Amino acid sequence: MPSTNLIKPDWEKDHVYLIQFPRAGSIPTPSSYSLKVETFLRIANIPYTNISNDFTKKSSKGQIPFIELNGRQHADSSLIIDHLVEHFEKTSLEFLSTSDKSTARAFYTLLEHHLAWITVYSRSLDSSWLATDKGYGRILTGVKGFAFKNLILGQMTRKYRGNCMAQGIGHFTKEEIIGEAKKDIDAISGQLGSKQFLFGDIKTIDATAFAHLSQLLYTPQFSDEIKNYIETSAPNVIDYINRIKVQYWPDWDETISTANMNTEWKKL
Ligand SMILES: N[C@@H](CCC(=O)N[C@@H](CS)C(=O)NCC(=O)O)C(=O)O
The missing domain is CATH 1.20.1050 (Glutathione S-transferase Yfyf (Class Pi); Chain A, domain 2)
Incomplete structure (x- = not known):
């Protein structure tokens, strides 16, 4: 079922929107969980766009990062990656x-x-x-x-x-x-x-x-x-x-x- 209150209501099919903190000055993000998801997206060569949470937007679990994919939100870095592996058929990265x-x-x-x-x-x-x-x-x-x-x-x-x-x-x-x-x-x-x-x-x-x-x-x-x-x-x-x-x-x-x-x- 599509999520309501999407951060990116005009989404593009099979494009990941990664909602996370803005960029920091010594590391792209001080959130290791966000860095994990973003690095995974790059390794897996999945098209994505970052969206700042403006320090306010949070997932249903009350945290960042979360993603939106095809009109649905997914929370928790590990669960996000599991979903991406399945959706984009990236099982070779787990083989x-x-x-x-x-x-x-x-x-x-x-x-x-x-x-x-x-x-x-x-x-x-x-x-x-x-x-x-x-x-x-x-x-x-x-x-x-x-x-x-x-x-x-x-x-x-x-x-x-x-x-x-x-x-x-x-x-x-x-x-x-x-x-x-x-x-x-x-x-x-x-x-x-x-x-x-x-x-x-x-x-x-x-x-x-x-x-x-x-x-x-x-x-x-x-x-x-x-x-x-x-x-x-x-x-x-x-x-x-x-x-x-x-x-x-x-x-x-x-x-x-x-x-x-x-x-x-x-x-x-
Ligand atoms: N298990 C979560 C942990 C995420 C997490 O701890 N996020 C922090 C930022 S790095 C957060 O949103 N903290 C706010 C809070 O827990 O209230 C994941 O893997 O995504």
């Missing part, structure tokens, strides 16, 4: 041996339900960078900027703190969190080895890995030790991220410097 499929599922959980919490934890301590040019300082000016800096950031930080306590990471010491992050990085680096992507050819899981690792590398974290550890102890992970960036995000610098959400990324 793995039974054993690799199990390993990929375990890595998905490591990335999305463990490593991702480092970023949430960092933001639960300090999200003030989001109000600077690294975040949304250049977009949120005047009254909006004042409200973001003096009201919304505080609310967000408190919410992140509550979420971290509920998840468990909030009870750890900083040293314990760094130790846990290093184990995850070692596991990713070990799986990658000298391969181009986690399972050889590029797969859906690489979009997930790219999205969460990019937050650690390109956005402020509570400690530089995690980024330093990746750079010194897991250089294959750095090469991996750069490989995905070069191939699928050649417009990375342009999109963060201009805040244009629909930069040309495919080589003509």
Whole structure:
């Protein structure tokens, strides 16, 4: 059944409209879930247009990202990708041996339900960078900027703190969190080895890995030790991220410097 209240009522058939935060200044989006979906769309070569949620529009699940496709909304990055794989017949991006499929599922959980919490934890301590040019300082000016800096950031930080306590990471010491992050990085680096992507050819899981690792590398974290550890102890992970960036995000610098959400990324 078509969704009511579409953000894009004059949609084009089989074109994805990705609703997410505007572009930030240090990374295309500080939402790893949005970066995951957008990277997947690029890997899968699915036509899409970004639409800013203007910090207000949310999915039926009360979150971003969400997509609109053929007049229907779909929420939650993982469910969105499942739907896109099915709709656009991109099962080759999920094709793995039974054993690799199990390993990929375990890595998905490591990335999305463990490593991702480092970023949430960092933001639960300090999200003030989001109000600077690294975040949304250049977009949120005047009254909006004042409200973001003096009201919304505080609310967000408190919410992140509550979420971290509920998840468990909030009870750890900083040293314990760094130790846990290093184990995850070692596991990713070990799986990658000298391969181009986690399972050889590029797969859906690489979009997930790219999205969460990019937050650690390109956005402020509570400690530089995690980024330093990746750079010194897991250089294959750095090469991996750069490989995905070069191939699928050649417009990375342009999109963060201009805040244009629909930069040309495919080589003509
Ligand atoms: N499981 C969701 C998580 C999405 C999510 O956490 N989105 C954040 C922004 S990065 C959000 O909308 N937070 C607002 C809220 O939860 O109230 C997904 O994969 O899409």
